[in-house]
Amino acid sequence: MKYIVLGAALATALTTAASAQEVTLGRFFGACEDAGTDTSASVGEACIIQSIINAASAEIEGVTVNTLPTDWGNYYDQIIAAYAGGTPPDIHVLHRHRVPQFAGLGALADLSDDLAAAGIDVNDWAPAALDAVSYNGGIYGVPMDFHANLWHVNMDLMAEAGLVDDSGAPILPSSPAELLEHARMVQEATGQDYLAADFAQFPIGVRLVLALMWQQGANIFDGDTATIDNEAARNSITAMTQLFDAGYANPQLNYADSQQAFLNGEAAILVNGTWVVDFYTAEAANADVPLANYYVADFPTLFDEGATWADSHMWAIPASLQADEAGYQAALRVLAFINDHNIDWARTGHMAVRSSVLESEAYAGLPHRAEYAGTAAIARDTPPSENYGAIQDVLNRELQAIWLTGKPIDEALADAQAEVQDLLDR
Template sequence: MTMKKKIASLMTASLALAMVVSGCSTSTKESGTTPAASAPSETAKAAETKAASPVEITFWNMFGGGEGDFVDQIIKGFNDSQKEVIVKQLRLESNEYYAKLSTALSSSKGPDVAVAHVDRISPFVKAKQIVPVDQLASKVGFDLKQITDSNLKSVTYDGKPYAVPLDTHFHMFYYNKDLLKKADLLNADGTPNLGELSPEGFKKTLSQIKAKVPDVQPLAVNTPYFQEPFLNLYYEAGGDLLNADMNKAAINNEKALSVLKFYMDLYNNKYSDLNDKTPWDSFNNGKAALWFGGVWEAGLLLGDKSKNIGAMPLPAIFGSQTHWASSHLLVVPSYVTPEKQEASAKFMKYFSEVGGQTWGQAGHVPANSKVTASAEYNKLPYRNFFIEAQKTVKFAPKTDKYTTIITTVSESLQNIIFGKQSPEDGLKNLEKQINEVLAN
């Protein structure tokens, strides 16, 4: 029994030892998790490294030529100015841009931030394909009150801004000083003597140019894109494309008829060449005395002093200074992750506040009022007149059917000025077509 007790005692001790060893083993595993407990620390470090890595965003735009060069400068400036965000751009051809952007927004595969025109965003807002930018702006310290009221209002739907306006672009009245001097229509201060500002008064001015400088067009008219010069004077006359509720056409009226007959008189009297397919070149090359040209042409027309060209706001031929305008915007698609939305907001802030100075050199009037108030911007030629003209612009009506409407307007106006329809019949048919678009 004593032996049995000893054996039992040994077995108990062995079991106890095994349990202790087992316990140590468990303890070792747990302490082995202590290095594993440092794993979250490594993970945290990796997360910190990832967080410290710049967020890459893709920026779509359609800017080519000189405008593209300015955008390249802005992107480089932004990327060099900080280490949080890297912007990579995809530049698309302008004639395919909106088809590809619309597809991207519909499929949720595309840019993180993109350029759009103010008259193009209504369908995107209606389809909830782009996000409001007010909260994003607040997150990155971007005060949207810097944006001019007219620009901010143009992108506001139900009290929310859905884009960051970059600029306003419109037409200025460019004049060739040398040709006006030959026509005895240049004042001592180098400004044009336009006489009475009325349709008949302006035609008298053009008649004098034709008589004294017969080898040039008195006024080059942008016939290939006639909807723009038409809208300039139609808006001067107090006209609208649509009624206040934007459910009916408002273009078949005496104001539109007067403007059409005015332009047709210019063509018929050879004050303007109906068949000039590149009127911008005609003016630039000294073959036209006057030109309703875009602010985006400022670098070309005003940058070379040997051309001796001046600029001023469009004259109030039809009674007011109101005129057509559009605007480039930056929008953020709804599918973009919160991280990249915020990164995009940082880029939008930079483009507006800092890049606006560079963008202003392209001719567009920056939407950021601090930029247009700066001494740097106002050193650029004729920019005081650009700022003055910006105050009386009229943007497109905010309807998701505007693209179809303006295409219809463009086609109808071409039919009228080339004699396929009378102005009266053309406006009547145009009214009918617009109403059909709005009804569908």
């Protein structure tokens, strides 16, 4: 009898596995081979998101999730190619600024009428989160976070330079002139750079310049008109190049090298995003890592008004999947699971999108959260544009030409203005 029971159980398990609906999921965030399914124990973007996905695959009855990780730098090229070939993932991550590009072509499913039945409460999303996934009256994704550029601070170097106030917080600059003065103080006191960032690879430098332009009430385009070649852009770029020219920052650092310089205690400030807060917190607790006294600060106001670059990650479903009812419903169930685990994703350092999470004690208790509580109020982004990706590429190329090859600022801005205007005219 025991063998009959075991045989029946095995047959049931095999039947369930064979009939499980596979959901393919495309994402960036990096690879994590040993994430497991404990969504509260993983550390870092790659492992936290993979643990959530693994848990979804393990816990959602009749659904398995097959992750298709890709490199961040090539992600959109691969997703666009997958759509063109008729084989997009059943679910894929998307930035807010890319919604007009994909939804504008009809590539994304409008989820508006199906979210409630899937167990996703749109009313629990913060208004800005709902706005992030909305386009022309439809809802084209499930938001996962708000993320923004922060100033990550080595408090030991700042203390050596006398840039810590009586409350123990870092003293940050309030003007380009003060930025240069603080940089001088750090280098003279410690021999280290004042500021590090990825100026040579991904568009971190673009986001930094955008923040400084927004602080002056300017932007890079207005509707279909490029507005790059102006004094606000010159002021913003000059604020950075003066650091390079004085030897207080290295424009040749890429993403990995700038991060390592900060962890090695070779820079007092690292400009990077919310996504690394929990990783740097863990690194600072490691006795073998030179960074020991870590602080997270809002992006400082160097001009007239507070502003920092910000965006949102969300999960979208291809419109083509709606023809497969079973596949579409399975994808919605995975999105509901990820939405339910918003607090786990927020452990990265990203800002949560659900009001119930934002107001919870668990969220308030996350490390360093109070130090950059003002970031949400100064978060900014460019206007929606179907050509944002190409515009960002132009700006990244021209800015890198300024600080890596010595291209004159006026010439670079004129070239960027012409190229972006051509993109907006298409």
